[in-house]
Amino acid sequence: MAAPDSIKPFSPEETQRILHHLQQPAVFMNMTCGWPVLHWTAEHLSDCLGDKLVRFRLGRKKETHTPLFETQCSYVEAKLAHFLSWTRDQAGTDVGPFFEYPKSEYWAYADYKYIAILFQDKPSMFEDIKWSEFGFEGRNGRESTLWMGTEGANTPCHLDSYGCNLVLQVHGRKRWHLFPPEDTDNLYPTRIPYEESSVFSQVDVLHPDLRRFPAFQGARAHTVTLQPGQVLYVPRHWWHYVESVDPITVSVNSWIELEVDDVARVSEAVTKAVVSALKSAPCDDNTDNWLNPTEEGVASHNDNMQYVNLAVRASAQRQRGLCHSKMTQDPRDTCPVKRDSRGQIIKNNDLVRHSVPFNVPFGPHLIPVRCQQEYSLEARGMTTKDLEFKLSRNCYVQTPDDCTASSDAALRTKLASAVRLHQGKYECSPGLTQCRPCDCVDVTSENSSEDYEEPVHTTITTNDLLDCLVHPDIIAHVTKLLLERHTGSHRTTTPS
Known part of the structure; x- marks a missing residue:
């Protein structure tokens, strides 16, 4: 036993x-x-x-x-x-x-x-x-x-x-x-x-x-x-x-990898090619130590483009394989085609198991890390300097034994108002580090004229350019366009 x-x-x-x-x-x-x-x-x-x-x-x-x-x-x-x-x-x-x-x-x-x-x-x-x-x-x-x-x-x-x-x-x-x-x-x-x-x-x-x-x-x-x-x-x-x-x-x-994600590999290949090309080019502002120590070294542009092509072909090939499987699938079999981390099709009995509705058995043996309300400031040992930041957050979580709900509603309301004022004063484009005052702010502070700051105009660096070019949203769109181009499904325009 x-x-x-x-x-x-x-x-x-x-x-x-x-x-x-x-x-x-x-x-x-x-x-x-x-x-x-x-x-x-x-x-x-x-x-x-x-x-x-x-x-x-x-x-x-x-x-x-x-x-x-x-x-x-x-x-x-x-x-x-x-x-x-x-x-x-x-x-x-x-x-x-x-x-x-x-x-x-x-x-x-x-x-x-x-x-x-x-x-x-x-x-x-x-x-x-x-x-x-x-x-x-x-x-x-x-x-x-x-x-x-x-x-x-x-x-x-x-x-x-x-x-x-x-x-x-x-x-x-x-x-x-x-x-x-x-x-x-x-x-x-x-x-x-x-x-x-x-x-x-x-x-x-x-x-x-x-x-x-x-x-x-x-x-x-x-x-x-x-x-x-x-x-x-x-x-x-x-x-x-x-x-x-x-x-x-x-x-x-x-x-x-619970499941192979070929699209992610294409995205990373594109990112690697763009970053390596720009950071390897001679430039006055390209003097920072940009390659993480976990990386083996800088690959040539030729190698990076080969990597892009291999990733695109692998993704397109897998998608064709999935389409073929769906076309040849027995109509009576309603389970979707699913592959494991090695690209192998999961067997029918496993498919049935995965397709049946399932509730994750949270409880004493599996504890979710949830998003909960901020708990008392005193319990966190917070200073006045921390208050605006901490209460501006939507949530903060500890293990269930650590969590205590805050009951100071008046303080929360007061600080939340201060946060809204702060949020209205500045706006910043996602992925960029330079912020500018919002043109349409309704400033109610008595010291508004003292608080106002002129827009900061700085020289755009190679890193600033990269932050925009390889932003996840941009790379996702480029990846989609490359896959469409490879499969011939992209739209082409003809001269009028």
């Missing part, structure tokens, strides 16, 4: 079905009991890796009101023993290359570490991670990444172009701030720094500069603090900012 702690609330088949229907972030509880990976403390990993060097990213703890992108960080390669000595801040201990970075001023993060590479000489450790219990047969640590950092270590707010994420918190706690895809314009997307699989936000979501990014006031934050043993599901194209809140945190991330 199975031990009580080995009984999981959902079977692999049930979990797989849940993942196919989840449209919002959610936390799986009690699904990782017995997973050996839960013993992966920093000390344990140090013993396993020995003298192996690991690359750490370091950033200053000071507030800047701008995201600290990976292109702006410092980097060191050190043994985990050095990292542990540094975090303990013990005088006289060997901290290796960390000695240049006072712990009081810096955080450190070993992020994006592919477990298959990190433990290539210890493949048995791959089996410590059992994603097969989430319905992904044969998937383990080999397809996962390791993340280990100190308090304050963070990943800038971004969305992943492909697939979704399953994140297991192993040690310590991490706080996730998530925003739905519909908030893309409110988060001011940028492709500089460039990373093929990520789109970054120009906003420091914890300390936003609302004069530059006023639309961020309309963003809807979903926030959850992930505890050890819990697994967070991040749906495709959900924005997320992640910060470590304990002295040392360890987590494991597995990126998964």
Whole structure:
């Protein structure tokens, strides 16, 4: 008879079905009991890796009101023993290359570490991670990444172009701030720094500069603090900012494509070609470090165009295959054609399972990260400086145990009025960083003449041009036109 702690609330088949229907972030509880990976403390990993060097990213703890992108960080390669000595801040201990970075001023993060590479000489450790219990047969640590950092270590707010994420918190706690895809314009997307699989936000979501990014006031934050043993599901194209809140945190991330998205690959190919072409061209303002460290290097324009063509052909070929399948389908079979992440058609019994109406079984074992009303200011320890920003937000979420409804309706009304005035004073085009005063503002402030600012006229840079050209809406339209052109379905105009 199975031990009580080995009984999981959902079977692999049930979990797989849940993942196919989840449209919002959610936390799986009690699904990782017995997973050996839960013993992966920093000390344990140090013993396993020995003298192996690991690359750490370091950033200053000071507030800047701008995201600290990976292109702006410092980097060191050190043994985990050095990292542990540094975090303990013990005088006289060997901290290796960390000695240049006072712990009081810096955080450190070993992020994006592919477990298959990190433990290539210890493949048995791959089996410590059992994603097969989430319905992904044969998937383990080999397809996962390791993340280990100190308090304050963070990943800038971004969305992943492909697939979704399953994140297991192993040690310590991490706080996730998530925003739905519909908030893309409110988060001011940028492709500089460039990373093929990520789109970054120009906003420091914890300390936003609302004069530059006023639309961020309309963003809807979903926030959850992930505890050890819990697994967070991040749906495709959900924005997320992640910060470590304990002295040392360890987590494991597995990126998964539930279904192949060829259109997304075409979009990324187009983006890569445009960004590389403009940023590789000699220009006085092309002096920034624009390529994210996770990218291997700058591809030639010829290579990028080959990539565009391959992506367009693959997408068109798959669409033709789907059309052919529908034409040859038995009329009595009402289930749609559906393919898995390898492009294989899902069997009929699976199709029936996916086509039947399904309610996600939220409850004690699956907790949604909801969008709820702002809770009391006192509970959040907010200052007067924070009030206008915090209450201008539509929502803010913690785990159910953390949430407390605010009862101060009078204060909320007063501050909401102040926010409306602020929102009316500036307007900003999505994706651009320069804002201008609105021409039609009804200013009621007694000091309106003092508050008025002349429009700022600045030189348009290559990055400004790119923010417009590779804005998600523009790239989506270009992708559509390219696919139509390739299939011959685009409209052509003839001279009159």
